[in-house]
Amino acid sequence: MLKALEPAARADSQFQASHEHESDDYPLFDWLRFALASVVALGHVHLITWSAITGNLAVQVFFALSGWLIGGILLKTEVYQLPRFFFNRATRIWAPYFFSVVTIYALSAAREPITSRWLEFLFYDVTFTHNWFTLWPNATLALAEMPLKGTGNGLWSIAVEEQFYLIAPLLIVMVRFGRNTWLWALIATGLWYLQLTDFASISLGVLASTVQQTHRGLHLKPYLVAAAAGALVISAIVLAAVSYKYGAPLFAISVVLLCARPGHRNTAGVFVGAISYPMYLNHWMGAFLINEIAKRVEWLTPPTIGVLSYVLGIAAGTAAYWMIDRTVLTKRNAFYSSPIGKLLATAAYSLVSLGLLGGLFIQHWK
Numbered sequence: 147m148l149k150a151l152e153p154a155a156r157a158d159s160q161f162q163a164s165h166e167h168e169s170d171d172y173p174l175f176d177w178l179r180f181a182l183a184s185v186v187a188l189g190h191v192h193l194i195t196w197s198a199i200t201g202n203l204a205v206q207v208f209f210a211l212s213g214w215l216i217g218g219i220l221l222k223t224e225v226y227q228l229p230r231f232f233f234n235r236a237t238r239i240w241a242p243y244f245f246s247v248v249t250i251y252a253l254s255a256a257r258e259p260i261t262s263r264w265l266e267f268l269f270y271d272v273t274f275t276h277n278w279f280t281l282w283p284n285a286t287l288a289l290a291e292m293p294l295k296g297t298g299n300g301l302w303s304i305a306v307e308e309q310f311y312l313i314a315p316l317l318i319v320m321v322r323f324g325r326n327t328w329l330w331a332l333i334a335t336g337l338w339y340l341q342l343t344d345f346a347s348i349s350l351g352v353l354a355s356t357v358q359q360t361h362r363g364l365h366l367k368p369y370l371v372a373a374a375a376g377a378l379v380i381s382a383i384v385l386a387a388v389s390y391k392y393g394a395p396l397f398a399i400s401v402v403l404l405c406a407r408p409g410h411r412n413t414a415g416v417f418v419g420a421i422s423y424p425m426y427l428n429h430w431m432g433a434f435l436i437n438e439i440a441k442r443v444e445w446l447t448p449p450t451i452g453v454l455s456y457v458l459g460i461a462a463g464t465a466a467y468w469m470i471d472r473t474v475l476t477k478r479n480a481f482y483s484s485p486i487g488k489l490l491a492t493a494a495y496s497l498v499s500l501g502l503l504g505g506l507f508i509q510h511w512k
Contacts, residue, residue, distance in 0.1 A: 171408050171409075172405065172406050172407060172408065172409070173407075173409045173410060173411040173412065173415050174405040174406075174407055174409075175211065175215075175405060175406070175419065176411060176415035176416060176418060176419030176422075177415055177418060177419070178207070178211065178401070178402075178405050179208075179211070179418070179419050179422035179423075180418035180419060180421070180422045180425075181204075182204040182205070182207055182208050182422070183204075183422040183423075183425045183426040183429070183463070184425075184456075185200060185201060185203075185204040186201045186204050186205065186300065186426060186429070187425065187426075187429040187432075187455075187456055187459045187460075188452075188456055189201040189204075190300075190429065190430065190433065191432075191433050191451070191452040191455040191456055191459075192448070192452055193449070193452040193453070193456060197386075199385075199390055199394075202394070203385070203394055203397065203398075205303045205344075206343065206344070206347040206394045206395060206397070206398040207347075207397075207398045207401045207402065208303065209303075209306065209307075209310075209344055209345075209347035209348045209351065209398060210347045210348065210350055210351040210354075210395070210398035210399045210401070210402045211351060211402050212307060212310065212348060212351060213310070213347070213348040213349060213350065213351020213352040213353075213354070213355065214351040214352070214354055214355050214358075214402050214406070215351075215355075216235075216310070216311065216314060216352075217314065217318070217351060217352035217354075217355035217356070218355040218358065218359070219231070220314055220315060220318040220319055221318060221325050221355060221356065221359050222359075223315075223318075223319050224319070225319055225320065228315055228319060228487075228491070229484045229485075229486075229487025229488045229491065230482065230484075230487055231315060231487075232311075232315075232487050232488075232490050232491035232494065233478075233482050233486060233487035233490055234478075235311045235494075236490040236493075236494065237474050237475070237478045238471075238474075238475070239304065239307065239308065239311075241470050241471070241474045242423060242424050242427055242466060242470050242471050242474075243301075243304050243427065245427075245466065245470055246298070246301070246427040246428055246466075247268075247271050247272065247298070247301065249428075249431075250293055250294060250297055250298040250430075251268055251271075251293055251298075253293075253294065253434075254293030254294050254297075257294075258293065258294070261291075263291050264291075264293060266508060267280060267291075267292055267293060267298075268293075269501070269504060269505075269508075270305075270501060270505060271298065271301050271305075272497070272501075273497045273498060273500050273501025273502075273504065273505075274304070274305040274308040274309065274494075274497060274498050274501060275305055275498060275501030275502055275504075275505050276301050276302040276304075276305040277302040277303075277305045277306050277309075277344070278305075278501075278502070278505055279505035279508070279509060280292070280299070280302065281299075281302075282509065294430075294434070297430045297434070298430075300426070300427075300430075301427075303344075304427075306344045306345070306348075308494065308498065309498060310345070310348050311494070312494055312495055312498060314352065317329075317333075318352075325356060325359075326356070327353065327356040327357055327360065330349060330352050330353040330356050331353055333349050333352075333353075334346060334349035334350045334352075334353045334395075337349050338350075338392065338395055338396075341389075341391040341392065343390075343391045343394055343395060346395040347394065347395040347398045347399070350395050350396070350398070350399040351398075351399060351402060353399075354399060354402065354403060358406075363408075365403045365406060366406075366407070366408075370403075371404070374400050374403045374404050375400075375404065377396055377400045378397060378400035378401065378404065380396075381393045381394075381396035381397040381400060382397055384396070385397055420467055420471065420472070421460070421463045421464050421466075421467045422463070423471065424462075424463045424464075424466035424467045424470065424471055425459060425460060425462070425463025425464070425466075425467075426463070427463075427466070428459070428462040428463055428466045429455075429456070429459030429460070429462060429463060430459070431458070431459065431462040432454070432455045432456065432457065432458025432459035432460075432461065432462055433455035433458075433459065435458060436451050436454045436455045436458060437451065437455075
């Protein structure tokens with residue numbers, strides 16, 4: 147019996163290693179993550195003003211990167227390893243995410259009235275369905291009614307990621323032909339055609355990952371590097387002048403492919419890559435603090451407020467990383483078991499299902 151379990155245990159160990167070192171082969175991904183989080187943060191403090199869609203475009207690149215990395219993990223995952231996958235995703239995403247949710251809503255409750263709309267927003271954020279219901283039917287009005295005047299609106303992207311983590315294993319691991327490149331080409335094309343931009347970006351990342359699995363290093367061929375660079379330029383023109391929803395996913399996957407250069411990570415890259423997620427979630431803290439100070443200090447100019455907000459946003463992300471992310475990632479192996487992984491998977495599917503059903507009910511009876 148023990149000998150029969152040895153291959154599974156060994157495979158699970160390898161699976162765990164692949165999760166702990168998702169970016170080892172591509173050090174530029176660390177810097178890309180930090181650059182994307184910075185674009186979002188700089189846009190929120192109005193230091194980037196040339197386009198209202200700049201922050202969203204950065205998120206689309208995040209999505210394509212997630213499709214590439216998580217898709218690559220799932221392509222090597224067997225059914226019995228899925229509890230470990232769900233455990234790793236939950237411990238990686240949930241603890242920092244719910245810390246941010248609790249902080250935003252607690253601060254809002256201390257400063258603003260708790261209304262039925264406030265509770266509705268909280269329901270969507272807790273159930274990872276922010277992206278479907280929060281801004282419907284009037285985005286401008288919804289942002290004004292959200293806690294802290296829309297401070298937590300960036301949580302929509304985490305909802306998209308969470309839904310991807312639930313759908314992708316079903317398609318890639320549970321379905322016999324789920325690892326087929328042509329299937330993902332069809333899925334990505336369909337989502338792109340329907341202008342479901344967020345999921346199109348992720349699916350293109352998975353598509354690229356399926357090609358990478360069967361033709362490793364193909365994207366590094368000089369003629370394909372040139373093709374990716376050309377696609378980047380053309381897609382930038384398309385998203386700016388023709389259709390953002392059609393151009394953004396192609397732009398996103400082009401960036402990821404150009405940054406997927408093999409190499410070794412260095413200490414600085416590992417650090418900025420590690421703080422990018424908590425920085426994305428918590429950079430608002432810097433702007434909140436500086437704006438409170440600016441109300442009492444008249445000589446702080448808007449550019450100065452923006453710079454200080456960004457710097458403190460990095461500090462907030464760093465602090466959150468050391469307090470939460472790093473602690474969880476360091477200690478989570480000691481708490482893993484297959485039943486816990488299955489429990490977290492059940493909780494994830496249940497939360498999103500509850501959010502979708504509840505959101506449809508709320509929207510129907512409004």
